[in-house]
Amino acid sequence: MLINVLKTSDANEKQVTDETVYNQRRDILKSMGFIGASALLTSNSAQAGFFSSDDKETFKTRALDYAPANQLHSEALTPEEKIITHNNFYEFGTGKSDPVENAQQFDVNPWSLRVEGLAEDPFTLDYDELFKQFPLEERIYRMRCVEAWSMVVPWIGFSLAALLKKAKPLSSAKYVAFETLYDPKQMPGQKSRFAGGGIEYPYVEGLRIDEAMHPLTLLSVGLYGKTLPPQNGAPIRLVVPWKYGFKSIKSITRIRLTDKRPPTTWNILAASEYGFYANVNPTVDHPRWSQASERRISSAGLFSRNRIDTKMFNGYDQVASLYQGMDLRKHF
């Protein structure tokens, strides 16, 4: 076991990057050169502890060119090293710190994202096109996990709607189905049921077409100004901020327009606990735990009062009209 004894000269969490400095980050990056800068920005004592214990190299992310979020988010961002070390990505192991430990060798280039199904113009994007085909923008979203913890993440990406419109969906397309890469050689969790938490792979997810076309629904290719690290779903992942985190499928290789409701991974595993919709809803508890409140993962440590009330649709009330007339207790 490795213990980092913090010297008094070491920075503590409170001293990490001030917001104003963060907002100038792109200028700083430009002035410093990308590679050196990203190495500097990501190094801190906690992370050094994770990787210095072995010789494995950390996955290299690179700075992205994007339009910064134009509105300041009222909630504090979850620190980057928390976002990239606390992950549910069973393809790389079921523990929260397994993905950061097992995914660093993950090869994302070349990549192929196929958009197909009930569409006039199916197409495929390669790795470079993921970052160039659509203008990238930053969106600061709350991410609420079904396990009752949450984060605030500065994502970078583009609307799923923009991608789908490019394929020209047929009017018969009622749902969108997503699929994660299936590559047991690179993803140890896919090698056996035991390693992968009993899940059937590849991981699949789905949205109703109107949910998929909603302007909030994001395809993310980066966070905190850089490309996604593998543990967060590199090179491209879905982010549906009003739904529980497991809907936001990672490392997508296939998006298919369909007229039938597609099967979804957690629903297959336990239909009584995880529905197709999985909208964040404080009034519908998970059968085994309460969803009324959540713990916000922040920098403040063990004694922070970070238990907060969970909001309907994770606070994104603008999606309520999508579900008008539906019994959300039944369609959880």
Place this chain on the structure above:
Amino acid sequence: MSVAYSFKLKPAHLPWLKLSIHLGALIPLVLTYYQAFSDQLGGDPVTALLHFTGLGAFKLLLLSLTITPLARTFKQGLLINVRRLLGLYSFAYAFAHLVSYVLFDLQLDWTLLLSEIIKRPYITVGFAAWLILFSLTLTSTKKAQRSLGRRWQTLHNFVYLAVSLVALHFLWSVKSGLAEPLIYMVMSAALLLYRRDKLQRLVTKRIKNGQKLKK
């Protein structure tokens, strides 16, 4: 079973054995809490603490229940002397588990604690197991043993119920991936199976007592 085994545990070995149990239980506990307080325990130190202390309590409980079979099989009667220590450390971990849950996870929201204990079966059984281990800890002294007389053994037989409840608590608490809790369940079952005669006697005695009361 006759095992040709020359090693025999002597009274002089006991302090060393106990010392290694003290160190083996305390060092990981102190280190893990140090890492949690200095925010070196991954993205969510609260969950990490809960998993570590919960699993630690379970492991120590299983270890304490392994002592009797070990002592009998290898004819090391003196080994029984470390059983209580392991049991006490099991409760120490369980205590840290509950305190961390209330303090860091629920953050002293007592109404939420109460409703979780009532509404969530896995919390209910976990809390029941905690209460059993707590009462066993309170009555772990020689003095308590003397003053309780025959009732002491009756009370301490509840450890078999406790280990079953802990196994259930673990199984019900995971989101998926039943392999690990099932392995622990099998280990618990094996240790109970070793005591099947005793458990059978206990159960039939209960039933008879119940029938007597009805008459």
